[in-house]
Amino acid sequence: MPSLTTTVKDTSPLLIYTGNWKPGNSVNDPLVNRYLESSFSFTQGIGESMTFQFYGSFVEVVGAKRRNHGDYTVKTDSQTLTGNGFSDSEIFNATLFSQTLDLGQHTLVATNVGDNGGQFFDIDYVTFRSDVGEADEPLIVNTFQDSHPSFNFSPPSSWGDQINVFPGTSGRATSDLSASAKFSFQGVSPTENVLADI
Template identity: 40%
Template sequence: MPRFVQVFQDTCPTLTFSSGWQGGSSETDASLDRYSQGTYTFTKQADETMTMAFNGTYVGIYGAKRPDHGLYQVELDGKLFPTFDAYSDTPLFNQTLFNATSLDYGLHTIKLINSGSTTLDVDYVAFQGITGKSEEALIPATWQDNEFTFSYFPPSSWRQSARPGTLSASTGTITNDPKATAEFKFKGNFLLASTDEAPQVLTVVDS
């Protein structure tokens, strides 16, 4: 079956953070641009957690190892792994904090736990999924928000983003209307819908 790797940035709502986490800021961290897409989420409180559920055969959590970072644990499907250490006397970025390979394909839940009052941060999480049938090839296709495959209702509630340079192909359609909807018609096994606040959100649909 075709396999694909999906990346969730720390800002993606698929990642559930407990209350003691906050976003990194360039005002307090000159190394913010060393993180993927210039964002990360961190905590300095013990027992704070980040949780994610996914369907796949591989999962990896990525973040930094820095002088003020420390011990943490990971729980996968109820199994608690031995303590890991994110301390490094030299700042290191895009580091693998944890990964698990060769998982049985299906629904899994992973939890990251800060073990003490030292810093722990999350840059992004990646997992490998499976879609389609064994004889099929994975054929990706991309449609931008301004193509005919999208419909916006009501049209008067939608407008072009004022920050096009931060978006794919420098285009994005936005709304502040809680009742507004967007419709995208496609034929396939899965859909990746990307926004500036929740990049690369995965929605699995029936074949």
């Protein structure tokens, strides 16, 4: 059975943050460009967490290990593991947690538990792997640019073109809080065929 690995950036709405998480930027961190796509989310609050629900058989949390980072926990389903984000040398694209699981629906919760107030914990991205299709099927991955007719940007006047920023040198961005983007597709879920808009 083919498997598909998906990368979920820190800015994705699939990652649910609890507490006072902030976006990393060049104003508060001159090394922001060391993170994937020059973005990360961080917290200094003890007990503040990130929750991610996914269907898959493997999950990995990636962030940084730095001098001002401390302890954290990651809980998947009923198992909790403790890690430490401290490092004398700045390490980016570091695996903070990874686990192979039975294929199914899972919940991951990553929590800052640094002993000293003010210790950082950050998230760069999360990856997860799902098994898809039948055992003898090849995996076919399609990438659609923003110019594809499956995209609908509303209202069109609120969306500006962003050249040389996104893969394929094509992308769109908006600052209009009422704007939306819809992508229509047909695919197969683990239980049924679906025709969906996201």
